[in-house]
């Protein structure tokens with residue numbers, strides 16, 4: 001079996017950063033059009049999976065309605081025509097399209113989708129952005145594969161670098177006053193091989209390896225809880241759902257110390273099995 005590193009796969013995701021003037025133009029023009037749609041082509045710089053939207057080009061004229069700036073691929077070609085001869089370098093970077101959906105919400109209509117799939121055959125990689133007047137934005141990246149198939153990455157993470165220099169100066173100053181706490185894991189922590197998004201986010205330096213690991217707190221002995229009785233050592237490692245399952249089991253009938261230890265172990269294994277079933281990339285129970 002070929003091993004797939006989930007982290008490599010995550011790195012493959014696209015990000016789109018929109019120049020602040022372009023970003024403002026899209027929303028300002030969209031809003032100015034009120035309930036009508038409007039559209040333009042985007043000049044984009046594609047470096048691997050990092051895409052920067054550098055400029056927006058508007059056709060000399062465009063006819064729009066309230067429900068359809070749903071551009072025809074012929075119309076798209078017409079919009080691009082002037083740049084083919086005038087500025088071939090720029091033309092090569094016209095690999096994006098923006099349109100406003102006024103108040104209709106951000107989504108891809110069947111016509112949008114169809115046109116994007118046509119133009120990506122020529123463009124290779126194509127970025128589409130749809131905006132609404134209340135500030136919503138949806139980005140997709142379409143990529144033509146070598147066999148002609150098109151893969152669509154929808155809802156691509158999109159940034160707009162749109163803050164004034166003065167604001168950024170202030171941010172830099174404030175940043176120095178904000179301390180990021182480092183999480184210290186107990187020295188005697190054992191390791192359970194599970195995938196845990198939350199922990200990966202909590203501790204920047206954690207885990208050091210490519211495999212996500214969650215520490216099991218390993219107190220040397222359990223303790224007596226006034227309400228639930230004996231709590232075994234590994235109890236703290238259970239997730240909330242398993243903890244509830246433990247409490248309800250011990251409340252229903254008398255469970256011995258050993259029985260409680262076994263119950264915790266069983267619940268831990270169950271958690272791992274569920275996680276494995278949800279994500280086949282997680283290594284098996286050891």
Ligand SMILES: [Zn+2]
Pocket residue numbers: 069070099101107108109112130
């Ligand atoms: Zn549309």
